[in-house]
Amino acid sequence: MIQLFLPLGFLGFVFREIKGSMANIENMFELLAIKPKVVDRPGAGQLVQTRGAIRFQDVSFGYTAERQILHGVDLAVSPGEKVAVVGPSGSGKSTLVKLLFRFYDPDAGCITIDGQDISRVTQGSLRQAIGIVPQDTVLFNDTIFENVRYGAPDASDESVREAIRLAHLDAFIDSLPAGADTLVGERGLKLSGGEKQRVSIARTILKRPPIMVFDEATSSLDSHSEQAILGALREIAQGHTSLVIAHRLSTVVDADRIVVLEQGRVIESGTHDGLLASDGSYAALWRKQQNAQD
Ligand code: ATP
Numbered sequence: 279m280i281q282l283f284l285p286l287g288f289l290g291f292v293f294r295e296i297k298g299s300m301a302n303i304e305n306m307f308e309l310l311a312i313k314p315k316v317v318d319r320p321g322a323g324q325l326v327q328t329r330g331a332i333r334f335q336d337v338s339f340g341y342t343a344e345r346q347i348l349h350g351v352d353l354a355v356s357p358g359e360k361v362a363v364v365g366p367s368g369s370g371k372s373t374l375v376k377l378l379f380r381f382y383d384p385d386a387g388c389i390t391i392d393g394q395d396i397s398r399v400t401q402g403s404l405r406q407a408i409g410i411v412p413q414d415t416v417l418f419n420d421t422i423f424e425n426v427r428y429g430a431p432d433a434s435d436e437s438v439r440e441a442i443r444l445a446h447l448d449a450f451i452d453s454l455p456a457g458a459d460t461l462v463g464e465r466g467l468k469l470s471g472g473e474k475q476r477v478s479i480a481r482t483i484l485k486r487p488p489i490m491v492f493d494e495a496t497s498s499l500d501s502h503s504e505q506a507i508l509g510a511l512r513e514i515a516q517g518h519t520s521l522v523i524a525h526r527l528s529t530v531v532d533a534d535r536i537v538v539l540e541q542g543r544v545i546e547s548g549t550h551d552g553l554l555a556s557d558g559s560y561a562a563l564w565r566k567q568q569n570a571q572d
Contacts, residue, residue: 315382318400325399327407328392329357330488330519332378337387339377347373348542350387357488360515362522362530364563365539371523372413374539375493378521380404391489409482411492411511415474419465422451422477423458429481437484444513445480446506447473472507479510490520494529504528527567536560 334353340346347370355361363371376382377389380396389396396404409429417425426447427438442448442458450473454460460467462477469477482490492511508529511522524530531550538546538553538560546558553560 316380316397316401319398322398322400324403325391325394325396325407327488330407331355331357331390331392332489332519332521333390333393334374334377335387335390337377337384337389339373339382339384339386341382346385346542348377348384351539351542351544353537353544355519355521357519358517359534360520360522360532362524362533362536363539364524364527364530364536364560366563367525369539370542371525371539372493373542375410375491375521375523378491379408379410407487408489408491409485409487411475411478411482411490413493414471415478417463417469417474417477419461419463421459422447422454422462422467425462425477426480426484429484430486433484438480441480441483444483445476445510447476447480450476472504475507476510479507479514483510483514486518488518490514490518491523492520492529493523494525527564538563 332353332355334351337348337351338346339348351370351374353361353363353374363374365371377384378396380401383397391404391407418428423435423438423442426441426445427433429441430437433441442451451458451460454467462469504526511520511529512532514520522529522533530536533550535547536550536553537544538558540559546553546556546560548556548560554564
């Protein structure tokens with residue numbers, strides 16, 4: 279019986295969390311997939327959002343004690359700034375996002391948002407401050423319209439429609455026989471990776487958090503989907519602090535700053551043009567991707 283109760287209890291917990299915070303739905307599923315490793319400190323306070331400044335200070339981290347993934351990473355994103363993190367596969371880019379969400383705590387160093395150490399605030403308030411467009415978005419067995427509304431359960435129909443438009447999801451929806459009432463998810467229409475990301479972008483637009491994190495899908499999208507997503511991203515990034523984890527470089531050209539990560543270390547940082555001029559790792563990565571497209 280205990281074996282039966284435990285999973286049910288856990289599912290009940292998850293269900294309550296999901297109901298209580300629909301806006302953080304992606305996070306819950308990430309949590310399910312990787313199991314929570316961190317808990318709130320006793321008496322942890324709420325994150326007080328002011329401007330959306332992110333700072334990684336000398337952060338080191340490994341998933342296991344044997345293998346360190348990040349080595350003394352320093353990275354600051356100013357309010358309203360768009361920073362892109364690039365680097366070879368396995369360099370630790372997505373790991374930075376997992377630490378920002380506090381799926382794990384750093385082994386050394388600390389991460390702050392608006393000067394507050396994220397390990398000292400409740401995870402609920404932390405995740406409320408950040409909107410994520412993850413690599414793979416979870417869709418519920420519901421209409422595409424309601425799937426967007428998960429971003430902000432209290433949002434009006436009009437705001438949901440506006441988010442759909444800003445996320446460039448409307449043309450796709452119009453092409454469906456039942457439009458926004460089309461059922462999606464496991465038991466409904468299966469969406470492509472790019473379409474799912476646009477649902478996720480629409481959810482984030484609706485949530486309007488001060489900090490946006492976009493973990494670009496690794497799988498390559500067709501160029502039409504990519505352009506639509508880039509356009510949507512530009513819209514939502516306006517006036518928000520945004521951190522883009524770029525597995526392809528086409529997403530980063532217009533970033534205020536590009537940070538290059540290699541084997542868990544920041545090795546370069548600058549604008550696209552500045553980094554090309556300095557002819558280092560970024561320039562080499564750029565040439566490699568340009569050649570791959572030819
Ligand atoms: P990509 O561009 O291929 O997505 P990335 O730069 O985002 O790569 P990460 O996903 O941060 O890289 O992974 C960095 C390293 O950490 C990789 O070597 C990966 O194998 C390892 N890693 C990632 N997640 C885990 C995990 N849950 N447990 C153990 N090791 C992990």
